[in-house]
Amino acid sequence: MTEKLPAPAAVWEEMLRGNARFVAGEPQHPRQDVERRHKTATLQTPHAALFGCSDSRLSAEIIFDQGLGDLFVVRNAGQVVDDSAVGSLEYAVAVLGVPLIVVLGHDACGAVRAAIDSTAPDAPALPPRIWRQVAPIVPAVRRVQAADGAHAGQVDAEHVGREHLRGTVNELLHSSELISQAVADGALAIAAVNYRLDEGAAVPDFVVGLGDQPAA
Template identity: 80%
Template sequence: MLEGNARFVSGAPRHPRQDVERRHELAGGQRPRAALFGCSDSRLAAEIIFDEGLGDLFVVRNAGQVISDSVIGSLEYAVEVLGVPLIVVLGHDACGAVRAAIDSTAVDAPALPPRIWRQVAPIVPAVRRVQSVDGTNAATVDPEHVGREHLRDTVTELLQSSELISAAVAAGTLAIVGVNYRLGEGTAIPDFIVGDASDAAA
């Protein structure tokens, strides 16, 4: 995946495994090399930024990469049924959901529509923690710092919420990598690893 991202960054993607033969090969089943849980941001199309093909990635996305029952169920399916050895959790800079969570902490912040608030509310603890440590507020807090903290929170919550996934990590059959994506450069930068990723797809 990192090699594919390097090709994407350099402007020389190969667009592998995207032909008719690959489509026919996969018609009978899938065996992805990794699962990716990331933000729904339209600038983060996983197969493009990692220069992957059909059947390579099992992708789960929502605004702000926020853990939910459907996300956990989808990732458990990838691990238990499809046998992926790696989960990549992908955050990025200039995230709209992170920005909304930050703005919601302002004293005079207008109320968000209920469903949008429920989506960004899990990011608020990271906002508050960064504000407390850095002595900042909604106007001055560093959104990239918040995004990195939220990425770590996301992985922690995934492990705490899924016995199946945490057991696979403990058994050495699964690794989780937290990755930060830089929109301007197109680079995907691994930030931390949980478990043994030596044999994983990244």
């Protein structure tokens, strides 16, 4: 029998509480015992999906103080939307029934830095596969350059990271009818979050599907 999952707002609040515990240095390490391991061996019922950067400092279950089977995690360098990421997230929504997707960017992102540096006139060519990975971030670089009046390669990396995060959510909604329909039906919310490496804080940028109000 499939476990009934809580509503998007309840899951989002629990994610924020978990991160607050992590920031305070008071994690509870919930649902990480032998009983939980046995319970999830034959069935997974995650309460959220997380699409984030592959950066080694962004271990999702740790920074949100979650347990085994709580999060369905999809990661690549720079949280770039591609067929693999979209297909995995659609599986989480359509098959596993998660009510929340957290899209997680962060400061000091190497993929963002590489995208910025690639726009300089004298930038050396990146290896082809690395270039294909960071190329989707370049439009965010260009938008920030235009808005800030900055020269190529000389933009604020955090501004670019935030712009790319917002672009990631928009691209996810536009590229997946399944996900956008779930949001429209009220069955799914998407939270865009910036992670602060030093503080450990997951800072909400905005949430789609909870009245579309900026998160605080």
